[in-house]
Amino acid sequence: MSYHIINIDSPRCSISCRQGQLTCIDEDGRTKQAPLEDVAAIVITSFSAQLHSHLLLEAAKHGVALVICERFQPVSLLLPANRSSDTLLTKAALSLERKKVDVLWRKTLDAKCLNQTLYAEFLVPEHAKLDVLRKRALGKAQSKEGTCARYYWGIFADALGLKDFKRARDGGGVNDLLNFGYAVLLSLTLQKLLACGLDPTLGISHEVRERSTPLAYDIMEPFRPCVDSRVARWLMEEVEAGDYRIDGRFRHYITEFILERVGYLGLEMDLKNCLESVVRSFRSAVLTGQTRSYKPWTPSNSKWAG
Missing domain, CATH: 3.100.10.20 (CRISPR-associated endonuclease Cas1, N-terminal domain)
Structure with a gap:
């Protein structure tokens, strides 16, 4: 691959x-x-x-x-079209029961919130808001994604000394660095989806809009903290405070996150291979109708978990 x-x-x-x-x-x-x-x-x-x-x-x-x-x-x-024409798979995706779609998204959301919590613990082990974040991440509230994000980005900002930071796509500054990293993650996710014959327009949560690829945004959610980690290390170790330029050096640095080693299902592998394994597990769940086949990524045996 x-x-x-x-x-x-x-x-x-x-x-x-x-x-x-x-x-x-x-x-x-x-x-x-x-x-x-x-x-x-x-x-x-x-x-x-x-x-x-x-x-x-x-x-x-x-x-x-x-x-x-x-x-x-x-x-x-x-996007190339010739790798997303698996008729059997597309039919299975279209006919998937609503209940099973909800289970797939819940597993994805649980993984995202847990990964945010693990990285926040890695950043600031003694932060006062960690207990609340952990409790929300392990809970079952429908609104936990937004709640976890609020606590997570607050801890992220405190760790980097970012005053008045708010995570917003058009927020400028650190947001621009994060956006670029997410764009790289999105392109890699799309590549893996297409390689496995999955139609990226058939998502499980993100809103379907004209010319959008909601499944790519769904699948990449648990991997976002990998980009956050890379950006944080860039700001703490590579540049002076307040330097948010997206230059050639930053672009080279940020794209290397896909080669970082992570833990997945008891194995250690490159993140790019981990993403492919997750996509394959999702494909299996769609084809068989068995949601247990889908294994979103959580770094259960990586450095974030100690």
């Missing part, structure tokens, strides 16, 4: 595919190449890039997602 995520940020460049090689030539004539078969996604943040149609065709053949960004936020996802 390919896994490289290529970021293209040269102000003006030409992007094409030559003899199976993803090729980028910048305005100074410098050329960089990578085997397209090793690429999971291409994130384009360049404000003036030229895309050759042959690249779009070859990317589709190789199952590569193209994420086109404006101000470092994704505004377009170009």
Whole structure:
């Protein structure tokens, strides 16, 4: 399974595919190449890039997602269609009982809230709000996602010394760093869904909207703290306080979170492989109608859990 995520940020460049090689030539004539078969996604943040149609065709053949960004936020996802045409699987997804869909989402939500709690404990082991966060994460309240998020981001802000921080997509500052990391996670999730034949438009919780991929947002939820962890380490160890620039160095740093080792079902593996395993478990649950087959990720035997 390919896994490289290529970021293209040269102000003006030409992007094409030559003899199976993803090729980028910048305005100074410098050329960089990578085997397209090793690429999971291409994130384009360049404000003036030229895309050759042959690249779009070859990317589709190789199952590569193209994420086109404006101000470092994704505004377009170009997805290959040939890997999501599993008729039997699509039929099973469409006919899944509402009760079973709710169970799948509840398992996803429980994993997300638990992962947020584990990372908050790792960040500030003695924080006064940890007990409340843990109690909410283990509870069954319908509104626990929002409640856990409020406590979690409060602890996150305290750990980094961020005054008046609020998690908001358009909030600027640290939010921009998080958004970029989530865009990378989204592109990887889409790649895995398509590779397993799952239609990303058939979600289990996120609202279905025109040209949206709700299943990708559903599946990636428990993995968001992995991005949060990477961003926190960047702010604490790599840059001076208040430096929220999304430059080439940050983009290179943040995309490497997919290669970090995590625990999953008693095994240690790269996060990218863990995500694929989760997607495969979801596929099995949909095909068989057995929700117990779905195993969302929680780092039960990783560093967060000690």
